[in-house]
Amino acid sequence: MSTVTVTPIKTEADYQNALSRIDELLGLNPDPYSELDDELDVISTLVHAYEQAHYAIPYPDPVDAIKYLMEENGWKNKDLEQFIGPKSRVSEILNRKRYFTLQQIHNLHTHLGLPLEIFINEKVLQVV
Structure with a gap:
């Protein structure tokens, strides 16, 4: 041996x-x-x-990740209401006028499979 x-x-x-x-x-x-x-x-x-x-690959911006999923799956803003809230809230988040709540992060992670790290990381924490 x-x-x-x-x-x-x-x-x-x-x-x-x-x-x-x-x-x-x-x-x-x-x-x-x-x-x-x-x-x-x-x-x-x-x-x-x-x-x-x-050679770590940085996490994508959470809004960009959601928009990518929307494009790939043919989703409209309306399709996100069950995870984010009313139409106005979805619009605010996608237009970067409001950040995600913990409940929204949990919903997007659980139901869409988005990693928690895209919502909470060094890059995002510097912006908020």
Whole structure:
């Protein structure tokens, strides 16, 4: 039984080497629960953590996210009333004249699947 040494990813070079190793392991098509599969799992986890710290994708603006969902699903303002409130409230929010209440955030998260982080994050908190 061989022992594989996996080290933390601290630099861009470490990151590139880890990506190369992932490609190599995927090419070997390791059996589930094998040593190579375990190595792939550990390296993938390290790569993910490194990417979150160095290449994080910022959360979208909540109004932009809702407008995107509306466009993709062919929804009108009226379709949001059940989550946000009366027509006037939907309009105020979509025109950025009013921010979401906690209940509205909960409704949009629960029923539309919008992540809570788009409503509460560093970018949004600086604007409000």
